[in-house]
Amino acid sequence: MSKTTIIVGLGSCGLAAGAGKTYNEIERIKNTDKLDFELKKTSCIGMCFREPLVEIIDDSGTYLYGNVDVTKVDEILEKHIKNFSPIQEYIVKSDKFDSPDKDFFEGQVEIALRNCGHIDPESIEEYESKNGYAAIRKIANEKLKPEDVIQKVLDSGLRGRGGGGFATGMKWKFAYNNKAPQKYVICNADEGDPGAFMDRSLLEGDPHSILEGMIICGYSIGASEGYIYCRAEYPLAIKRLNIAIDKAREKGYLGKNIFGIENFNFDLKIKEGAGAFVCGEETALIASIEGERGMPRRRPPFPAESGLWKSPTNINNVETFANIPWIVFNGPEKYNQYGTEKSKGTKVFALTGKIKHGGLVEVPMGITIKEIIYKLGGGIQGGKKFKAVQLGGPSGGCIPEYLSHTPIDYDSVNATGAIMGSGGMVVMDETTCVVDIARFFLDFTQKESCGKCTFCRIGTKRMLEILTRITKGEGKDGDIETLEELSHSIKDSSLCGLGQTAPNPVLTTIKYFKDEYEAHIRDKKCPALKCKELITYDVIPENCTGCTVCAKGCPVNAISGERKQLHVIDHEICTRCGVCFTKCKFNAIKLS
C-alpha cells in the first residue's frame, strides 16, 4: 500500500483564493491528529474557477477537490482520510467517477503544461522523475550535433508562442549560422498582455522545463549565457525561477562542461523587468537588459545577427521553451501529429472574462473557438448571450459570435483581423460594450507607447480622445472614418509591433460591430448599457415597495421618497454608479 498524498495548488491564483490558509489548516490538523499522509505543494492546476484546489491521491484513485476554503478542510480530512469515503459533491475531477467539470479537461492535450499542477515546482527531483532533463541527456548520450537538434525543432513545426508565430527552428538556425565568439539566449517572460497568465503559470508551475529548453537552445546555437527577462509583477515566478536556477547549478546542470558535453558551458541570469509593455518587443527587451530605456530599434539587423551587446542572440517566449524538451525527448513526429497543416502542436490559452469555467487550457491547434468556450469553458456566465471573444490583447482583436467556428491556428485567426497573440482569450457577453473595450485597449497602448514614432505617440492619443468622446455620447459624424484613417497611418508608420498592432482592437470592432459605434454616435445610446453617460436608472413604480434601501445606499442622495412610498431618482444628481440597481431586492430599478 502506497502512502496517501495530499497536494495543494499554490500558484498565484490559488494563493489569491486562499490556498495558503487551506494548506496551513491541512498541516495543522495533520499534526494535531497525527494523520498519516504526505502533504505536498504544486502550482497552477488550471481550474481557476474552482480555486483553491486540493488533490488527494490514495490507493483507490485520484480525487481533485474544488473550492476548498479553510472551512471545508476538517470535513474532507475527517471523511476522506479518516473514514476513506470521498465526498463526491466537492470533487471536480476523479478517475473513479464522472464529475460535472470533466469537460474542462476533456479535449485538452498537455505538452507545455505537462507538469503544471502535477509536481512541486521547487523540487528538481520531481521534475526529473517526469523525464526532466532527459531531453538534454538524450542529446548528450546520442551525441546529437547542434544541427540535428535544430532539425528536430524545424521538423516539429513549432512556431513562436509569444504571438508572432515565426518558425522557432528557423530562428535558431539564423543564430546558429552567425558565427561569433559570444552568443546569447533570452527567454522573453515579460508577459505584458493584460488578461493573459499562461507564462506566469508555466514559470510558477514548471520552471525547470524553461531552463531545460534554454539549455538545449544554448547548445544548438552555440551560446554560453542566457537571460530570463521576467516581469517584476510576478514575484512568485521570480522566486521559483531563482530556486530552480540554484538547484540546477548545485546539480551541475548549469555551469561548465554540463551533461558531459565537452566545451558546452551554459549559465543563466534573471533580469527583472520594470513595468513596460513595449519591452515584450525583442529589441526593446534587449535595450532594457543593457540598462537603457526600453525603446525598440529598427530591424534589420535582427537579434540573430546583432542582439544583446551586439552579439547574435536568440529570443523565444516562455511557452516556446517549455515545448522544446518534450519535442526533443519524444521526437518531432509525435509533436506535429497535433494541430493543423501550418500550425503544429498545441497552444495554451488563458480563458477569462464572462466565461463560466475560466482557467488555463492547453488545446491542439485547429480546435474551434466555439469548442473552447462551450465545451471546455462551459459557456457564458449567468446564462447571458455570447457576444465576442478578444484574442491577442492590445495587439489583437475581437472575433464576433458568428465567427466562433473559426479554428484556432495562426492563419485563420489572422484572417479575422485579430491575432493569435500569446494566448489571452477574454470572453465578452451582451453586457460588454465593444466601444468601451476598444477605448480600454487604446488607453493601454497610448500609455505604453514608448514615444519614438510620431504616429504611435500622437496618433494613439488622438484615437483615444475620439473613442472617449464617443463613449460619452459626444461622437460626431465622420468619427469612424477618422479612426480608420488614423489606424492605417499608425500601422504603416510605426517601427515595432506595438504601434503596428495598436489599432487592431479598434479596426476589428468597427468591422464587426459598426452598428454599435453608430448607436453611440447618432442615437447617443449604448446598446450594452455599459457607457455611464448614455444610460439612466429609473424606478419601476409597480415593483417599488418603498423599502428605502436604494435611497440609503445612494452615495450622492439622488433618490428621494418616504417609507412605503414610491421612490424617484433625480437624473441630474445621479452619477450612474449602479448601487441602487444591485441593492434593490424587488427588481424595481431599471436600466435603460
Added chain:
Amino acid sequence: METNIKSILNNYPEGSADSLIPMLQDIQEHDGFLSKEAVIEVGKYLKMPASKIFGVATFYNQFRFTPLGKNHIQVCRGTACHVLGSATVLEEIEKNIGVKSGQTSRDGIFSLEVVACIGACGLAPVIAINGNFHAKVTGESIKEILENYRNQE
C-alpha cells in the same frame, strides 16, 4: 539612509551600465521610492549623469519618486478585470481614501497604484494590498477590505 544605499551599490562591484535597473529596483525595494539623493548617489557610482538615470527610471512604470503609504494598494486594470468591473472598484477606492492613482492619502495610511495586469485573471477583479491578493472584489466588498486595513492602525 546613505550607508544603506552604499551597501546596495556594493552588491554591484562591476558597476556596469546594465546594473542600473537592478540597482534602482533594490533601492526602491528598500526605501519604497527613489529619492533625488539616491539617484545622485547611483550616478556617482556608475559615473553616469543623474539626468540619464532619471531618463531611464521615468521610462518604466515600476519606479516611484514619492514615498508610499503604510498600505500599498495595487488595482489590476487588466482586460479580464476590466470586463468584470474593475473600473467601479477603482472609483470606489479613490472615493474611499480620497486620492487618485499614483498618490498617497493625507493620513499616510494608503497609497494607490494602478497596475497593468497581476496575472490572476481567473479571479477578476483582483487587487493586491501590500502584496496580498484580494479576489473577486466588488464596489461593495472593497469598503470592508479597506476598513479592515484602517482598523489595523
